[in-house]
Amino acid sequence: MSTASCPNGTTSCQNCRMNPLCLPLALQVSDMGKLDVVIERGKPLQRRETVFFVGDSYQGVYAVRSGAVKAAITNADGTEQITGFYLPGEIFGWDGLAEGRHTNTATALETTAICAIPADRMDELSVTLPDLRRHFMQLMSRELAVDQQMLALLSKSSAEQRVAALLVSISNRLARQKLSPTRFRLPMSRAEIGNYLGLTVETISRVFGRFQQKQLIAADKRDITLLALEQLQTLSSDSD
Amino acid sequence: MSTASCPNGTTSCQNCRMNPLCLPLALQVSDMGKLDVVIERGKPLQRRETVFFVGDSYQGVYAVRSGAVKAAITNADGTEQITGFYLPGEIFGWDGLAEGRHTNTATALETTAICAIPADRMDELSVTLPDLRRHFMQLMSRELAVDQQMLALLSKSSAEQRVAALLVSISNRLARQKLSPTRFRLPMSRAEIGNYLGLTVETISRVFGRFQQKQLIAADKRDITLLALEQLQTLSSDSD
DNA sequence: CGTCGCTTTGAAGAATTTCAATGCTTGTGG
DNA sequence: CCACAAGCATTGAAATTCTTCAAAGCGACG
Structure with a gap:
């Protein structure tokens, strides 16, 4: 060993x-x-x-x-x-x-x-x-919880809320890895984000645009900086 | 066993x-x-x-x-x-x-x-x-799969597809219990269906109406008869 | 009989999709 | 090294679907 x-x-x-x-x-x-x-x-x-x-x-x-x-x-x-x-x-x-x-x-x-x-x-x-064994079952259970949060998100949320939620999610997950939660490079394309979130590429693009106008993020293609994590978080969880 | x-x-x-x-x-x-x-x-x-x-x-x-x-x-x-x-x-x-x-x-x-x-x-x-133990992990794994199918459904599908998918789903599950897969009473309200499927009550109601016109189902409030299970199945899985 | 919960229906409004076109990068072959 | 193709992102305008708002019907139950 x-x-x-x-x-x-x-x-x-x-x-x-x-x-x-x-x-x-x-x-x-x-x-x-x-x-x-x-x-x-x-x-x-x-x-x-x-x-x-x-x-x-x-x-x-x-x-x-x-x-x-x-x-x-x-x-x-x-x-x-x-x-x-x-x-x-x-x-x-x-x-x-x-x-x-x-x-x-x-x-x-x-x-x-x-x-x-x-x-x-x-x-x-x-x-x-x-x-x-317990640990693995917990991991599965957690994935279940994640999927269900995702269900809630897709069920009820607007395009902006969905994108905000994804960004916040990625941020949180990077934070757990002790990586910067506010500056990162997205590993996936706009099309993939859209596919995942149930939106079209165009919509994703427009939402990114609006977020930039609102100074919530700075985005250069896949390089993202979250400027107002707090607000994104609110946006993603508030429901109307 | x-x-x-x-x-x-x-x-x-x-x-x-x-x-x-x-x-x-x-x-x-x-x-x-x-x-x-x-x-x-x-x-x-x-x-x-x-x-x-x-x-x-x-x-x-x-x-x-x-x-x-x-x-x-x-x-x-x-x-x-x-x-x-x-x-x-x-x-x-x-x-x-x-x-x-x-x-x-x-x-x-x-x-x-x-x-x-x-x-x-x-x-x-x-x-x-x-x-x-294996069985339980399998059950969890299956729930994961189910949630993910649901994700796909909510991501991509129209109101009619979602409702069709839910009906087919219930039908299949009843069949497994040796209950009638074509005639059953929904245990949930239109509002709950809407909540689950990410649609409003009104939309659910209208879809039920359209399905009846098309002779896909007969519905009297919560009492449902599936008249064209085949077509519902196609509707729910075809993606446009 | 009247209220409450649930369902249905109509009309207007809003958000997203679709279609179409353009621009920007990157990489590859000539 | 340039040119062109391919992939990805962006933008506009029209079309569509679903939501929102409003109202009314229906059944059950006290």
């Missing part, structure tokens, strides 16, 4: 310790060694490369170490519906657990490093490490 | 792949028998009585035996957003697992009998019954 507290002992994974969404957190130090066994590290993915496709058999879940990933389901007519964006420290791939095959396709949005957490190993360890 | 529906790979769940909203809002206990050990029965709830409130500490999950339940989160402004309807045989309450307290309030839509599945028991049994 390696002495490292992070999956493969490199220093690049230090952020794993900070993030509530990253797996090692719920484990005691003594368990860490065991976890090392579970993790498999792959080579970095390039933009547009996929982690798994719809229908691929479920092998386990994945953690984003750097970069970003989108998950999308395929509609009856072949169009894609993005169901989530995953930032560093976050875990995706649960969707395959129920039926043994993935319902989503997961694709790198930019150059991205991921860790695999194989299902069989996870299963074994669930017996010997009750904490790990 | 009885032959279950989807979880163990029987072919009976084909429509799950066809319909974006299939097994729509909730999940199914594949084998109620397995659960008997863990279950605590409560007294039936009356309409508007709650199973748990937002913020209540998580004690476990619940299965609907008869009647129907809605789960809803509370927006910043105090309005409610319905996140799911649960019909007989379906399990709800996972939302509390992540943080130890529920993010939703669960309310009976009509006179409803539920079973509690206490968390501590579930935890003990997770060790001794790996099957049960």
Whole structure:
């Protein structure tokens, strides 16, 4: 067993310790060694490369170490519906657990490093490490909560509210990683944002425009600065 | 172990792949028998009585035996957003697992009998019954999938598609319970449907009207007859 | 009988989509 | 090194869908 507290002992994974969404957190130090066994590290993915496709058999879940990933389901007519964006420290791939095959396709949005957490190993360890098991169930439960917040958002909110909510969400998630919550580069295109939020590209573009006029953000293409996080937050949660 | 529906790979769940909203809002206990050990029965709830409130500490999950339940989160402004309807045989309450307290309030839509599945028991049994553990994780995973299908639906679909999807969903879920998939009484009001689908009451009413004109359904208040299930299915999954 | 809760219907208004066109970057081959 | 294509972002104007506002109908229940 390696002495490292992070999956493969490199220093690049230090952020794993900070993030509530990253797996090692719920484990005691003594368990860490065991976890090392579970993790498999792959080579970095390039933009547009996929982690798994719809229908691929479920092998386990994945953690984003750097970069970003989108998950999308395929509609009856072949169009894609993005169901989530995953930032560093976050875990995706649960969707395959129920039926043994993935319902989503997961694709790198930019150059991205991921860790695999194989299902069989996870299963074994669930017996010997009750904490790990609980932790994983908590992670799933949290994803459930996130999706439901998203449902609420899509159900009731205007275009501006949706975009505000996404920006705030990204900001919060970056903050957990000790990254700047106010200045960042979006890993996804306007079209992808629109797809995710149930709006057209044009609408996204216009909303970004309005936000800039209102001095809520500064945006240069994908480089975003949140100028009034507070107001964005209010905007996203107020409901009319 | 009885032959279950989807979880163990029987072919009976084909429509799950066809319909974006299939097994729509909730999940199914594949084998109620397995659960008997863990279950605590409560007294039936009356309409508007709650199973748990937002913020209540998580004690476990619940299965609907008869009647129907809605789960809803509370927006910043105090309005409610319905996140799911649960019909007989379906399990709800996972939302509390992540943080130890529920993010939703669960309310009976009509006179409803539920079973509690206490968390501590579930935890003990997770060790001794790996099957049960896997099963629960599968159920959670499935709820995730359902929520994501719902996301897709809300993101992209017109009012008619949403309503069609909900009707088809309910139909499929009733069918699984060996109840009539074409004639049923909706447990929820138009307002609740609208809330769930992100539409106004008036829009729901008008869509029901249009569906009747088109001979897709017959509706007398909450008593619904699906006259053209096939077409509704197509409508809900076709994307333009 | 009258009120309350729920549903329906109409007409006007608002927000977003659609269609169409243009500009800006980036990268690639000549 | 330039030119051109491809992908992404922006902008305008018209069309559409859904919401909002207003009013009325219907049933159940005290």
